[in-house]
Amino acid sequence: MDLSEFKLKALGIDKKLFGKVYSFVDFGNVNYWFEKDERDAQNKLLGENEKLIVDIEKLADFLDLFSDQKRFYYGWNARLETSWHLPIKAEKYGFIKVTKPIQFIKHYLDDLELKIVVQTKIKQDRSGNYYIEIPKSNFDVEISVDSIRLLKKYDTFCLLSGDSDFVRLIEFLKKNNKNIIIIAAGEVVRTLKENADNFINAQRIKGQITIIKKTPPVKAEFKNRIRLGRTR
Numbered sequence: 001m002d003l004s005e006f007k008l009k010a011l012g013i014d015k016k017l018f019g020k021v022y023s024f025v026d027f028g029n030v031n032y033w034f035e036k037d038e039r040d041a042q043n044k045l046l047g048e049n050e051k052l053i054v055d056i057e058k059l060a061d062f063l064d065l066f067s068d069q070k071r072f073y074y075g076w077n078a079r080l081e082t083s084w085h086l087p088i089k090a091e092k093y094g095f096i097k098v099t100k101p102i103q104f105i106k107h108y109l110d111d112l113e114l115k116i117v118v119q120t121k122i123k124q125d126r127s128g129n130y131y132i133e134i135p136k137s138n139f140d141v142e143i144s145v146d147s148i149r150l151l152k153k154y155d156t157f158c159l160l161s162g163d164s165d166f167v168r169l170i171e172f173l174k175k176n177n178k179n180i181i182i183i184a185a186g187e188v189v190r191t192l193k194e195n196a197d198n199f200i201n202a203q204r205i206k207g208q209i210t211i212i213k214k215t216p217p218v219k220a221e222f223k224n225r226i227r228l229g230r231t232r
Contacts, residue, residue: 004065011205012198013066018179019155023067024143025095026161027074027086030054033185033202034210041207048217055211056086060093062208067158070095071146073139075102098142140165147173156181156197162188170195 034052039045063070072095076084087099147157157173159166162184170180174195182192185202193199
């Protein structure tokens with residue numbers, strides 16, 4: 001048994017059992033899996049200006065261990081050039097990419113929200129009302145359509161997301177005799193877990209798909225202002 005087979009066996013992924021596997025990555029969800037982690041994969045405390053991020057190349061290498069096809073769904077932010085490279089990088093490492101621009105939804109703030117929202121995020125319209133913009137780029141429809149369109153091509157549907165919007169899709173696929181692998185982090189609805197033939201907590205693959213990224217230092221004074229909801 002080589003190292004790859006050992007890793008898969010430890011995760012409960014048996015290629016003979018699961019057959020042809022298509023993996024669907026909801027990267028808008030995956031990208032935040034380890035955002036609040038304070039320790040790396042070796043349980044070492046991260047530095048003040050360090051954070052864990054999911055590395056697309058490492059994610060591709062991991063999925064290649066058992067996937068016959070891997071698909072990458074992600075919305076790009078037309079206002080933020082640093083997000084544009086992600087779908088390009090995904091394609092470079094063998095993902096079939098599906099992208100669309102992020103839409104921004106206005107959420108108007110009441111007096112209480114005005115006190116707790118970081119003021120650098122607050123905008124004002126011509127009528128003097130305050131609001132923030134909430135980015136929205138769900139891919140549950142695209143993933144659902146593609147998984148049904150490709151239904152006859154795979155034996156196992158592997159979903160990298162814990163989004164509750166996928167519950168009905170998973171139930172449909174189970175009724176159509178598909179095996180289900182779900183890889184997710186944080187709180188996951190019970191129905192998703194119950195319908196999975198194999199549920200993998202993302203913490204178990206942290207070392208295989210993440211890297212440590214240096215972040216710009218934040219002054220203590222600014223940190224306190226953010227904590228109190230003030231940035232002026």
